[in-house]
Amino acid sequence: MTRRHLDVILCSVLIVAGVLILTLDGLAQGGVETQLGSMLMPRVVASLIILFSLMIGLPSLRGILQDRPLLPTELIEAEGLDGVVIYIAIFTAYWWALPILGFLVATPAVILAVAVLLGGRSWMPILAMSLITPTIIFYGCRELIRVYLPEWSF
Amino acid sequence: MFSNIFQGFATVMSAGPLLGIVLGVCVGIVFGAIPGISAIMAIAIILPLTFYVDPIVGITMLLAVYKAGIYGGSISAILINTPGAAASFLTSLDGHALARSGKAGKALCMSLYASVTGEMLATLVLIFVAAPISLISLQAGPIEKVWLLVFAFTVVGSMTGESVPRGLLSCCLGMMFAMVGMSSLTGAVRLTFGIPDLMSGFTFLPVLIGVLVMPEVIDAVRRRKTPHQDLVLKVSDDPADSRVSLREYRSVLGTIIKSSGIGTVIGALPGLGSSAAAFLAYGEAKRSSKNPEEFGKGSLHGIAAAESSNNAVCGSSMIPMLTLSIPGDDVTALLMGAFLIHGITPGPTIFYEHTDVIYAIFAGFLLVDLFLLVIARFGFPLWMRVASVPPYFIFPCVTVFAVVGAFTANQSLSDVMILMVFTLLGYGMRLVGLNPAAFIIGFILMPLLEQNLDQAVSIVGGDYLRMLASPIGWIFIGLSVLSVVSAIRSNRRGRRKAAALAAAE
Numbered sequence: 051m052t053r054r055h056l057d058v059i060l061c062s063v064l065i066v067a068g069v070l071i072l073t074l075d076g077l078a079q080g081g082v083e084t085q086l087g088s089m090l091m092p093r094v095v096a097s098l099i100i101l102f103s104l105m106i107g108l109p110s111l112r113g114i115l116q117d118r119p120l121l122p123t124e125l126i127e128a129e130g131l132d133g134v135v136i137y138i139a140i141f142t143a144y145w146w147a148l149p150i151l152g153f154l155v156a157t158p159a160v161i162l163a164v165a166v167l168l169g170g171r172s173w174m175p176i177l178a179m180s181l182i183t184p185t186i187i188f189y190g191c192r193e194l195i196r197v198y199l200p201e202w203s204f
Numbered sequence: 205m206f207s208n209i210f211q212g213f214a215t216v217m218s219a220g221p222l223l224g225i226v227l228g229v230c231v232g233i234v235f236g237a238i239p240g241i242s243a244i245m246a247i248a249i250i251l252p253l254t255f256y257v258d259p260i261v262g263i264t265m266l267l268a269v270y271k272a273g274i275y276g277g278s279i280s281a282i283l284i285n286t287p288g289a290a291a292s293f294l295t296s297l298d299g300h301a302l303a304r305s306g307k308a309g310k311a312l313c314m315s316l317y318a319s320v321t322g323e324m325l326a327t328l329v330l331i332f333v334a335a336p337i338s339l340i341s342l343q344a345g346p347i348e349k350v351w352l353l354v355f356a357f358t359v360v361g362s363m364t365g366e367s368v369p370r371g372l373l374s375c376c377l378g379m380m381f382a383m384v385g386m387s388s389l390t391g392a393v394r395l396t397f398g399i400p401d402l403m404s405g406f407t408f409l410p411v412l413i414g415v416l417v418m419p420e421v422i423d424a425v426r427r428r429k430t431p432h433q434d435l436v437l438k439v440s441d442d443p444a445d446s447r448v449s450l451r452e453y454r455s456v457l458g459t460i461i462k463s464s465g466i467g468t469v470i471g472a473l474p475g476l477g478s479s480a481a482a483f484l485a486y487g488e489a490k491r492s493s494k495n496p497e498e499f500g501k502g503s504l505h506g507i508a509a510a511e512s513s514n515n516a517v518c519g520s521s522m523i524p525m526l527t528l529s530i531p532g533d534d535v536t537a538l539l540m541g542a543f544l545i546h547g548i549t550p551g552p553t554i555f556y557e558h559t560d561v562i563y564a565i566f567a568g569f570l571l572v573d574l575f576l577l578v579i580a581r582f583g584f585p586l587w588m589r590v591a592s593v594p595p596y597f598i599f600p601c602v603t604v605f606a607v608v609g610a611f612t613a614n615q616s617l618s619d620v621m622i623l624m625v626f627t628l629l630g631y632g633m634r635l636v637g638l639n640p641a642a643f644i645i646g647f648i649l650m651p652l653l654e655q656n657l658d659q660a661v662s663i664v665g666g667d668y669l670r671m672l673a674s675p676i677g678w679i680f681i682g683l684s685v686l687s688v689v690s691a692i693r694s695n696r697r698g699r700r701k702a703a704a705l706a707a708a709e
Contacts, residue, residue: 056636064373071395081392085661088392091654095379102373123366126635130426137425138628144607145620161600168428170596183601187608195256197612 053124054110061107064099071096136167152202157184205335212563215260216571221564224261225572228268229579235269236276237590238598239284241420243273244535248417249605251542252409252612259546259561264568266542270535271323271518271572274478275580278315278511279587283308292514293479294486298499298506305502309446312584314504315511317453320577322464322512326519327569329468330526337527338552346659347671351680353653356530358684360645362691366637371691374638378646379653381406388651389658401618406626408541410610410619411647414626415633415640416534417606422631424599448504456508459489463509467516472523477533478514485513519569525550526562529652534641537648544648 071077071092078088112118140163147156161180170176191197215221228250235246246269254262277292282299295315302311344352357379361372384395385405396402463485470481489509490499499506522539524530529551531537543550548558555562580587610623630640664670671677 053636060632060636064377077397078387078392078394081387081390084390084658086658088387088390088394091650091657092380092383092395095376095383098376099373099380102369102376105369106367106373123637130428133425133428134422134631137422138624141603141624141627145617145624148607148620149617157604161604164425164600164603165596167425168596168599170594176596179597179601183604187604191608191612195253195612197608197615199608199611200617 051126051128052120053126054113054120056126057110058107058114061103061110064103065107068096068100068103072100133167137164140164140167148200150203153199154184154188155202157187205332208559208563209331209567211560212565212567213571215560215564216264216567220258220261221264221568222571224257224265225268225568225575226579228265229272229572229575230583232269232272232274233276233279233576233580233583233587234590236273237279237587238593239280241598241602243270243277244538245417245420245602246273247535247538247542248409248413249602249609251412251538251545252609254542255545255612259543259548260564260568262546263539263542263548263561263565264572266539267518267565267569268572268575270539271515271569272576272580274515274518275316275319275511275576276587278319278507279312279590280592282311282315283588284592292482292510294482294510295507298501298503298510301500301502302507307445307502308588309584310448310504311502311507313446313448313581314452314456314507316577316580317448318456318460318463318508318511319515320573321457321460322467322514322516323518323576324570324573325461325464325512326468326471326516327566327573330519330522330569331566334523334526335555337523338555341527341552344552344676345674346656346663347674348676348680349656350653350660350671351674351677351684352528352530353649353656355680355684355687356528356649357646357653359687360530360532361639361642362688366639367695368688368691370637371639371642374633374640374642375646377633377638378643378648379650381411381643382647382650383654387654389654406622406647407610407613407619408545408647409613410623411626412538412541412644413606413609414623415630415643416538417602418623418627419631419634419640421599421602421606422627423634424595428595452504456504459505459508460512462492463489463513464516467513468520470513471517471520471532473532477521478517481517482510482514485509526554527552529649531645531648534644537641537644540648541644 077092081088113124140160144156144160147159158180161183162176165176165180188199191199231246231250232243235241235249236243247266250266250269254265257265278295278299281292281296282303285296285300299311299315302308357375358372361375362368380395382405384402386393386403393403466485466488467478467481470484471478486499486506486509489505490496493499493503493505495503521532521536524532525536525540529540529549531540540550548554548561606623607620610619611617613619630643633640633643660671661668672681
């Protein structure tokens with residue numbers, strides 16, 4: 051996958067989204083009548099998005115069709131992307147687990163997982179960090195700024 | 205004005221603001237010194253904490269983080285040849301060469317003195333220039349403001365992106381996301397596609413952290429197999445190699461003043477930022493130097509030029525934000541968000557509506573420089589250790605702080621989901637060369653554009669040609685066209701140069 055392919059995919063999605071905003075009725079509901087109307091600005095911006103997407107997507111599509119040599123900025127290195135996928139999975143699991151396990155239980159696991167993902171193998175300091183940091187944040191938020199982080203819900 | 209400044213000093217010289225400044229300076233240096241973590245990340249993480257304190261304390265703390273963060277970038281640049289911020293790249297050339305020869309202390313001192321001098325000069329310019337400019341911009345009505353905002357979008361979009369269409373597309377995407385939810389003008393619910401959670405729109409903080417901060421964490425995860433640079437420091441036996449003498453400081457003062465001037469001008473122009481200032485000032489210092497061959501090999505003039513210019517940007521980048529409501533880069537966009545969260549709308553009226561707050565912040569700006577000088581100078585041994593903390597201690601904590609920061613906005617897990625979505629969007633934007641700063645600026649300025657456009661249309665009635673009747677409006681239209689044309693020309697020049705280089709290879 052190169053930047054050109056990504057450009058074409060992204061621009062196609064944005065053009066479709068722009069056309070939908072331009073053509074669909076019912077994207078604004080309620081509100082008072084004004085001279086401009088609620089959908090004028092979204093439609094103006096949607097038109098600009100279509101215009102700029104074409105300006106980006108068409109040269110990239112031409113480049114793919116004519117098989118032009120890639121510029122250094124058009125190369126996307128795949129190295130390390132597996133880690134990104136794992137990180138996003140950890141993040142998603144964290145969001146899902148927070149209301150169930152609570153901040154104090156879910157967070158140490160996440161800190162530990164991200165530290166290991168980043169290559170950390172100094173177990174004692176990492177374990178200490180993963181226990182101390184959430185505790186300080188949890189009680190600090192509760193006592194100092196009255197922010198109540200999610201708690202164990204069982 | 206002077207009485208306001210003295211009043212500002214009186215306000216800021218109390219326990220709360222001073223504690224905020226000390227905390228901000230320490231956090232800024234720590235975050236700036238750690239490679240891969242930038243000042244903007246530090247500000248975004250500290251921002252939720254400032255909701256719960258007085259605006260003067262909160263905003264001076266954020267400004268302290270900003271200034272100290274930019275300086276902190278030079279510590280890792282000098283000690284481990286890994287710039288903590290992009291603007292410190294040039295500092296690493298000369299600074300690390302000095303560190304290798306056992307003069308790390310001299311390089312760190314020069315970087316600190318140049319940073320503080322540059323910041324202080326730019327802050328003085330900000331204080332004395334901002335209020336007069338705001339007097340002029342007060343003359344602008346809604347029609348002029350519409351064109352001013354159009355100018356802001358085009359200049360930021362065209363200057364910050366990898367290419368003009370990409371920068372402008374980033375800005376438009378930010379504008380589009382800002383319109384999701386209930387319109388503040390008509391009360392209509394727009395672009396929610398039937399999702400009730402979107403009725404109140406996207407909360408600023410999760411969007412901001414997602415687009416600007418989290419992609420840096422993802423980037424660190426991607427680069428996790430790159431070996432971490434450890435600190436191996438050679439210390440000279442000669443104490444003179446660990447400090448900068450008055451004579452040495454005097455010898456570079458001319459370079460510092462000239463570079464601070466360059467940084468101040470560049471900072472006041474939206475879209476250019478501290479890296480551009482550092483490169484220009486370094487180039488100019490090298491061009492006018494008697495010994496240009498020393499640059500890159502441990503020149504004190506090189507460190508002074510790069511550091512004074514990139515720190516001067518901190519002060520002057522506030523000029524367009526405070527006088528015209530135009531944030532010139534991602535950091536000022538974030539600071540503008542902080543002002544708005546504290547109920548202060550940046551713009552010309554700020555000097556009349558919030559005189560006490562704004563002059564207290566200015567006084568805080570100057571005090572930050574003083575505290576930075578003292579804290580950074582006496583904390584060298586500690587900051588040296590911080591610079592070599594491995595990423596696996598830093599980024600897990602950043603992840604948690606980001607989640608907590610997003611959660612604190614409304615104490616809702618929906619905001620954590622918004623953070624996740626915008627993290628992916630922000631990272632995707634980087635992959636395709638779209639600019640996150642332009643996105644955030646579009647996101648912040650869109651409500652202002654809609655509001656002013658609504659007022660302008662009410663003024664002109666049905667006669668829309670009156671929108672083009674204002675001479676100030678024409679100036680902004682001309683500047684918008686000029687910024688796009690000049691960006692296109694400079695991009696073309698860059699592409700031709702790259703093609704010529706590729707052909708030569």
